[in-house]
Amino acid sequence: MAFTQPATFDELWSDERVKGYLHRQPPVGENADFNALYTAYKHMRATDFERFLVFFTAEGRDVHARNQDGKTLLDLVKEHSMSQDFVTLLAR
Numbered sequence: 001m002a003f004t005q006p007a008t009f010d011e012l013w014s015d016e017r018v019k020g021y022l023h024r025q026p027p028v029g030e031n032a033d034f035n036a037l038y039t040a041y042k043h044m045r046a047t048d049f050e051r052f053l054v055f056f057t058a059e060g061r062d063v064h065a066r067n068q069d070g071k072t073l074l075d076l077v078k079e080h081s082m083s084q085d086f087v088t089l090l091a092r
Helices: 015-019 032-043 046-058 073-077 084-090
Strands: none
Touching (some): 015 046, 046 084, 073 084
């Protein structure tokens, strides 16, 4: 049986940790900006994602980048029932 680390929801994310999501390598054929946004969205709370977006846009990255299916992260996030905070951040 494999042991996993228990989920922690109240930990503080340093700027360095948030910035660590800026330059992750995308899968072959995937847009690097979309991949960074999607990965950050999957792993961060809205407050941390908001900080990520500040760093992301400061680098001149594209918040409206599209995946291989032609969808933006905002398009995908709107489909999730508990994602209103993220929708608000991405729609700015």
